[in-house]
Each structure stands twice: as C-alpha cells, then as structure tokens.
Amino acid sequence: MSEEEKLQEFEARIARGEKIEPGDWMPAEYRRQLIRMISQHAHSEVVGMLPEGAWITRAPNLRRKLILLAKVQDEGGHGQYLYHAAESLGATREEMIDALLSGRAKYSNIFNYPSLTWADIGTIGWLVDGAAIVNQIMLAQSSYGPYSRAMVRICAEEGFHKKQGQEMVMRYAKGTPKQQAMIQDAVNRWWWPTLMMFGLPDKDSPHHEILRRWGVKVRSNDDLRQEFVNELAPQLLALGLTIPDPDLHHDETTGNWVYGQIDWDEFWRVISGNGPMNKERMAARRQAHEDGAWVREALEAYAQKQVAGSR
Amino acid sequence: MSQWPRYEVFQQDKEGRPHQNAGSVHAPDAEMALQNARDVFVRRPNCLSLWVVPAAAIFAKTAQELAEDDTWQEELDSNTDQETYYVFQKQSQRRAMTYVTHVGEVEASSPAQALQRALQKYKGGTPYVWWVCPARAIFRSETADVESMFAPAHDKTFRMPNEYRVVAQMYEIRQGE
Numbered sequence: 001m002s003e004e005e006k007l008q009e010f011e012a013r014i015a016r017g018e019k020i021e022p023g024d025w026m027p028a029e030y031r032r033q034l035i036r037m038i039s040q041h042a043h044s045e046v047v048g049m050l051p052e053g054a055w056i057t058r059a060p061n062l063r064r065k066l067i068l069l070a071k072v073q074d075e076g077g078h079g080q081y082l083y084h085a086a087e088s089l090g091a092t093r094e095e096m097i098d099a100l101l102s103g104r105a106k107y108s109n110i111f112n113y114p115s116l117t118w119a120d121i122g123t124i125g126w127l128v129d130g131a132a133i134v135n136q137i138m139l140a141q142s143s144y145g146p147y148s149r150a151m152v153r154i155c156a157e158e159g160f161h162k163k164q165g166q167e168m169v170m171r172y173a174k175g176t177p178k179q180q181a182m183i184q185d186a187v188n189r190w191w192w193p194t195l196m197m198f199g200l201p202d203k204d205s206p207h208h209e210i211l212r213r214w215g216v217k218v219r220s221n222d223d224l225r226q227e228f229v230n231e232l233a234p235q236l237l238a239l240g241l242t243i244p245d246p247d248l249h250h251d252e253t254t255g256n257w258v259y260g261q262i263d264w265d266e267f268w269r270v271i272s273g274n275g276p277m278n279k280e281r282m283a284a285r286r287q288a289h290e291d292g293a294w295v296r297e298a299l300e301a302y303a304q305k306q307v308a309g310s311r
Numbered sequence: 312m313s314q315w316p317r318y319e320v321f322q323q324d325k326e327g328r329p330h331q332n333a334g335s336v337h338a339p340d341a342e343m344a345l346q347n348a349r350d351v352f353v354r355r356p357n358c359l360s361l362w363v364v365p366a367a368a369i370f371a372k373t374a375q376e377l378a379e380d381d382t383w384q385e386e387l388d389s390n391t392d393q394e395t396y397y398v399f400q401k402q403s404q405r406r407a408m409t410y411v412t413h414v415g416e417v418e419a420s421s422p423a424q425a426l427q428r429a430l431q432k433y434k435g436g437t438p439y440v441w442w443v444c445p446a447r448a449i450f451r452s453e454t455a456d457v458e459s460m461f462a463p464a465h466d467k468t469f470r471m472p473n474e475y476r477v478v479a480q481m482y483e484i485r486q487g488e
Contacts, residue, residue: 001379018404021440023373063469070470073354080351084334087317093337094314149410150334157355159472166477170484238485300315303339 014215019145022088030214033207034144035091037216042082043100044108049075050284051115051277052124060118067164068121074161078154085146101286109267110197112275113189119172119182120190125165127187127194127232133158134228135198143215173239180240187236188244195259196267198225204264226256233257318344319369321362321399321413322352329413330362332399332442341365341450349452349460355471356464361452368448370422374439377430385423393418394445396425398433401440411442419443 001009006025013020020026049072056072059065083093099105110128115121133155140151172183199221202208211217234250234257236243247260269275315337321330333352338344344363353361372383396419399411414433419425425443452460468474 018439021373021401023371023440024375066467067469070354070467073350074470077351077354080336081334084336087335092314093317145410153333157470160470160474163472163475163477164469166481167475170477170480235481235485238481299339299343303343306340306342 011214014143018143019148020143021145027214029210030144030216031089033211033214034147034216035086035089037211038082038086038089038147038150039091039096039099040106040108042079042086042096043105044111045075045079045082046100047107047111047281047285050281051111051113052121054115055118055121058118064168071125071161071164074157078150078157081150081153082147085144085150088146089144097289101282101289103282106271108197109271109275110193111281112270112277113193114277116189117182117186119168119179119186122165122168122172122183123186123190125161125163126169127165127190128197129158129161129165130232131194131197131228133162134224134231138217138219138224141215141218147216169241170239173241184241187241191244192263192266195225195229195262196264198222198228200264200267229257229259230255233259315339317366318348318363319366320344320348320352321364322348322358323360324357326359330360331412332410335366336363338363345450345452353461353464355467356461358461358464359457361460362449364444364448364450369442369444370426371440371442372426373441374437377441383423384427385421387424387427388420391420393420394447396422396429396443396445397449398425398429399442399444400433400436400438402436402438404439411440416446417443 007027010020010025010027010030020030052068052075053072056065056068059068083096086096087093096105100107115124136151136155136158140148140155142148142151169183169187172179175183199205202220202222205221208217208220212220233243233248245260247258249258250256251258270278273279316339317335317337318341319335320333322333323330333348336344336347336351338347341363345361348361348363349358352358395416397416398414400414401409401411403409417425417428417432419428422443422445425445426441429441429443464470
C-alpha cells in the first residue's frame with residue numbers, strides 16, 4: 001500500500017470507531033501530537049500533586065487527611081498510567097522526565113496558581129478536578145487505544161476527587177461566616193483559571209483541526225467549557241456563593257450560562273513562566289527527584305545483588 | 312539518569328475471570344515491579360492477583376501487522392526444546408477498558424512459533440491484538456500475599472465516589488431555593 005492508501009485506511013478505521021493500537025500504522029503527525037498531548041497530561045498529574053500535597057500535614061482532621069493523601073496518591077498513579085500510554089508510542093520515560101525537570105515540557109497552567117487556604121482544597125476538588133473530568137470523559141473516546149484506556153481508568157477514580165471537593169465546598173458554604181468567607185475567596189481565585197483549563201477558543205487553537213480529524217479529541221474546547229459552566233454555575237449560586245464574573249447570566253433561549261471574556265493575556269503570561277508559582281513548582285519537583293536518588297540507588301544495588309547471588 | 316526495564320502488568324479482578332493487561336511499570340527487578348504494579352494499579356479493591364512480565368519478553372502483533380507481513384513466521388518444529396507460552400488477545404473494539412486478555416497457553420520453541428500455534432488454536436472471533444510470552448517470564452503475586460497486598464484497599468471506602476452524598480444534598484438545597 002502507498003502512504004496515501006495507508007492514510008485513507010487509517011482514517012476509515014477511525015471513522016468506524018476502531019481504536020488505533022501500538023504496532024498499527026499511523027501518520028507521523030498523529031504520533032507526534034499524541035506524544036505531545038499525553039506527556040503534557042502526565043506531567044500535569046505529577047505537578048498536580050504539589051498544590052494539594054502542601055496541605056496534607058495541615059488537614060483539619062484524620063478523615064480529611066486520609067482523603068487528601070488518597071487523592072494525591074491517585075494523581076501520582078494517573079501520571080504513571082499516562083507515561084505508559086506515551087511510551088507505547090515510542091517516547092521513553094527518561095526523555096519525558098528529563099523534559100519536565102529541565103523545564104522544556106509544559107504542564108497544565110492551573111498548577112501554577114497557589115493553594116492559599118484549606119478552602120482551596122475543596123475548591124480544587126470540585127472545580128479543577130470537575131473541569132478535568134469533563135475533558136477526560138471526552139478523551140476516553142479518543143482514537144488511540146492506550147490513551148483512551150488510561151482515561152477510562154482515570155475518570156473512574158476522579159469521581160471521588162470531585163465529590164470529596166464538592167462535599168467540602170457545600171459544608172463551608174453552609175458553615176460559619178468565617179468558613180463562608182474562606183470558600184468564597186477560594187472560588188473567586190480559582191474560577192477563571194479553571195475556565196482556562198479547557199484551552200484556547202477553538203478559532204485560536206493551533207492543533208484543534210488535526211486532533212478532531214483524527215479523533216484524538218471528539219469535542220471542541222469551547223463546547224466542553226460551556227458544559228462545565230452550565231453544570232457548576234447554578235450549583236455554586238444555589239449554595240449562596242457568587243461567581244466573579246459580572247457578565248455571567250442564564251440565556252433562556254439556548255439554556256446556556258453565558259460567561260464573560262476570559263483574560264487570555266493572563267493565560268499566556270502564566271504559561272510562559274511568569275505565573276505566581278511556576279518557579280516554586282519546578283523547584284519542588286526537582287527537589288523531590290533529587291531527594292529520591294538514594295532510594296533509586298538502593299533498589300538498583302539490591303537488584304544487582306540478587307542477580308549476582310543467583311549466578 | 313537511566314531508566315529501569317519496563318514490565319507489563321496483568322490484573323485479575325474477580326475469581327474465575329482472566330488476567331487482563333492494565334498498563335506497565337518500570338522497576339529494577341520483577342519483585343519491585345510487582346510492588347510498583349500494586350501501588351499504581353490496585354489503590355481500590357478490585358484485584359485478586361497480579362502478574363508482571365518484562366516488556367522485552369513479549370512478542371506482539373496487531374491484526375493489521377499480521378495481515379500485511381508474514382516474514383516473521385518460522386518453520387514449525389516440534390522436535391527442539393518446547394516450553395509453555397501464555398497467549399493474550401484484544402478481542403473487543405468497544406469503548407471499554409479491555410486490552411489484551413489471557414486466553415490460554417501453547418507449547419512452542421520460540422516466540423514466533425508460539426504466535427503461529429496461537430493463531431491456529433485461538434482463531435475464533437476477530438482478535439485485534441495478539442501477545443505471547445514464555446510462562447517462565449511471568450512473575451506472579453503469591454496466594455499468601457493476597458491479604459497483605461490487596462486487602463488494605465477494602466477499608467479505604469473514602470476512595471469510592473458513592474461515599475459522598477453530594478448529589479442528594481444538592482438536590483435538597485435546590486428544592487428549598
């Protein structure tokens with residue numbers, strides 16, 4: 001078969017709803033886009049452990065501490081599922097970790113914002129994980145088998161992340177005036193960065209067309225963002241909270257909650273390294289890697305000793 | 312920095328169900344790979360048994376590869392040393408989590424011969440992906456380890472979404488609006 005025929009067959013398979021698996025023919029650009037997307041997604045899970053990990057020792061009770069520990073463990077595990085999916089395309093773990101630690105790789109912008117109070121933990125769970133789920137349910141239908149399966153597994157676990165966060169936001173919103181003020185402050189700070197998580201508007205997104213054509217993404221950024229706002233806005237308002245968007249309103253004809261202008265200048269400022277926490281996140285990640293060096297060395301020495309002993 | 316070998320992980324969810332591929336982990340040896348597999352794939356109570364296999368010991372072909380190329384095949388030879396190979400297939404294209412699932416064993420003297428025998432023995436359905444690996448390459452959780460490896464996840468009910476009554480609570484709040 002010629003390259004052109006292979007491409008036609010590849011696109012026909014995707015149109016039939018088949019998954020592309022490691023070993024199958026795929027265009028080089030499909031492979032390149034997937035490695036870019038999946039490795040960024042993996043890095044996001046790993047860096048995403050940091051804002052919440054910072055609060056584990058300060059959880060207000062044992063139940064909350066166990067929940068937070070379990071959630072942060074899950075994020076670490078999700079990073080592992082995703083690195084595996086990227087490796088199935090020929091990327092190596094070593095290259096990907098090196099790209100993260102050297103600062104070459106991108107990760108989700110949301111983790112460059114600080115978690116200032118305990119109320120942020122609930123807000124991150126409901127808003128940030130809630131937004132991630134909307135995106136990941138879409139990606140579970142992706143045409144690439146290993147990515148799709150990692151997403152199914154992750155979505156099943158993220159349900160807990162979102163609900164524990166929602167439980168906390170609801171409790172604080174119905175709690176003491178001080179708790180209400182804390183949760184309102186957290187919602188005020190996280191609302192807009194959460195909406196940016198869905199990525200640039202479709203018309204400005206450089207990869208959008210090719211990702212849709214090859215079934216890597218099956219819905220648009222704006223579509224997913226609207227679904228999220230439609231779900232969250234009425235619930236936050238029902239709890240007596242306000243949303244920091246004077247233009248937000250319910251459109252009776254479309255049924256949508258229409259939101260105001262997103263500050264994409266802020267998005268570009270943060271993603272290019274000038275957000276509030278970029279330097280701290282990378283420093284913490286490098287420190288964790290260096291602090292773990294002795295564990296890796298010990299495991300390596302033990303494995304070599306076993307091999308020597310069995311000879 | 313140099314990375315450790317990759318091990319494919321197979322997980323059995325329920326008694327009587329086959330082992331299924333869950334993903335992979337890196338580790339310096341099989342014992343550590345099994346521990347890593349437990350931490351990565353079994354944070355929730357749905358596992359009875361885990362296998363890890365060095366990725367390098369797996370011979371894999373997709374249906375597309377089989378259709379386009381048969382140069383990997385060898386002349387079948389029953390006389391040389393035979394050993395047991397495990398056979399795995401991806402049998403479904405539905406949007407589910409299933410990838411390759413353990414379907415059985417064949418005797419063969421090389422990975423290529425094992426795949427040829429598997430193609431004859433397990434030809435039912437329309438498998439999309441085939442994996443074979445020698446049985447001796449599989450490192451398994453022991454029955455005695457099941458309690459210590461997998462039971463702790465049972466008590467952590469707070470990891471399950473149905474621990475949180477937020478949907479009902481939100482409904483009550485909005486009814487009172």
